[in-house]
Amino acid sequence: MRMLIIEDERALAEAIADGLAAEGFMAHVAPDGADGLWQALHEPYDVIMLDIMLPSLSGYEVLKRLRAARVWTPVLMLTAKDGEYDEADALDLGADDY
Known part of the structure; x- marks a missing residue:
């Protein structure tokens, strides 16, 4: 299974990638x-793990552009933001889980 982790915190991204590789x-x-x-x-x-607060384009914008381009790869939002509106916004834009 191929996974894409879009995350600007290098240590966190590498830890997740290493854990996934071990599995x-x-x-x-x-x-x-x-x-x-x-x-x-x-x-x-096969799946994309997407942070919200990213340099250059926010996770919301990445998700919006993916769905506009008809990329239906499942997207899991991986973020420290835990507000109800943050979750609702991501799901409304086409995220599969938060």
């Missing part, structure tokens, strides 16, 4: 929204 998953890391969007549009992934 047999292939995880790629994108350090900002623009790079993550490019990878998600040009490479096939």
